[in-house]
Amino acid sequence: MKKSFKEETVLFISIVKWVFLASVIGIIVGLSTTVFLKALIWSVAATNHLPFYFCLLPVALFLSAVFTKYLAPEAGGHGTEKVIEAVHKNSGKINAAVIPVKLISTIITLASGGSAGKEGPCAQIGAGLSSVFADLFRFTDAERRKLVICGISGGFAAVFGTPIAGAIFGVEVLFAGSILYDVLLPSFISGIMAYQVSSFFGIAYFHHPLKFTYVFSEFFFLKVLLAGLFLGLCSLLLIEALKLGKYISNNWRIWQPWKGALGGACLVVLALIFSKMYLGLGLDTIELSLAGGNIVWYAFILKIVFTVITLSCGGSGGIITPIFFIGAAAGSLFATMLGLDKATFAAIGMVGLLSAAANTPIAASIMAMELFGPHIAAYAAVACVVSFLISGHRSVYPSQILAIRKSPSVVVETGIEIEEVSVGIRPREKSLSGKVFKIARIVRKVLYRKETVKQ
8 A cells, every 4th residue: 555655656656747747848849839839930921922022942952951961961851760770770859950950951941932830840849849948957868759759749830730630649749550659648748838829929820620521332332441551552652752762862072062053953953844723832732622622633742742852952841731632632633533522632642641751640630630520530530540551661751660560471580770771571381361361272273173074
């Protein structure tokens, strides 16, 4: 009895401690996210009214590359990846210089039309501030790691207005196939507080409840399964394109800022040939897809190209907003091919592609409910899980640690970073599918023998 009392006392004190610390981190991240988003809104409004504002891209990516190369190399790319790497390798310790460099380079990139997102900078800035807070008050490595994860959750929740999905994202994105339950409570507190603070200071959020009539249908359920398969394949295309872009950039032996200038020039040419709709955040196209509007069938492919060029050539920004664009466009295409409601499958596409590309099926399923209402949640969750499985052992975050095999028929080492994963197929005789094939061969031989005897 005495031992139990001591245990409960320690747990109670731990809960109080982490509720307080997570609340502080949530307030800090909410304020930093508000500053970033307001600065981004102002800068985009100042440039995008010009007819050819995207012609600034060569200069913008040049400057972004200069800032990240010489001031904070960790601030390059889409942000969240570097935070995941810091959590796994450095107990969450992040260079304080990342905070201003990430903010400035991302605003320069997005205001000039670079194809990137806004969640990566918010997560990285929030995680950076959490790391500085932990160092300032001399927390242990384990405590700093927890606080940095709270920063990820708070940044994601505050930028999209999805506190529950944001909290889950922070504890799910670190490992492909596992959740950090020991950080679940502080992540929830941080996400809710960050969302409330940013809302209080006037940040408006995108919520789009669908006019979706919930009537279960086996045939519609099958179409959702097929949509999950299609979205998983689309995520594979995105991930491999990002890998190719990174490979080309790393093997392009010129000064990094010149890569930014040349990449920006390519984006200008592509925008003049195709459309400006693939530049920047692309929120107008996402909203058009969710309203059931018509967009060209190849929109998701072009968005992948624009995003890969931006992030591989010195641009700074997140990857989730482009994932939303690509997923909504791919879902709309799927609905058009099968004669389905485009708005419904654009919504499923948004969360389904997030699930597959980031290996976060739970966060993506909850986000579907927070953004689009509870009626679509069941179908969206199925699509998220299917797309998560079909995408294989890949991720837009190469520093994720692989925690599970997605099939018992696959030979893959767990507990290592996804970029180091090598996948093989188990011999047929040892796998379930192999046993099925073996039985089929035996049945075929028996039938063949019977026919031979009859003849």
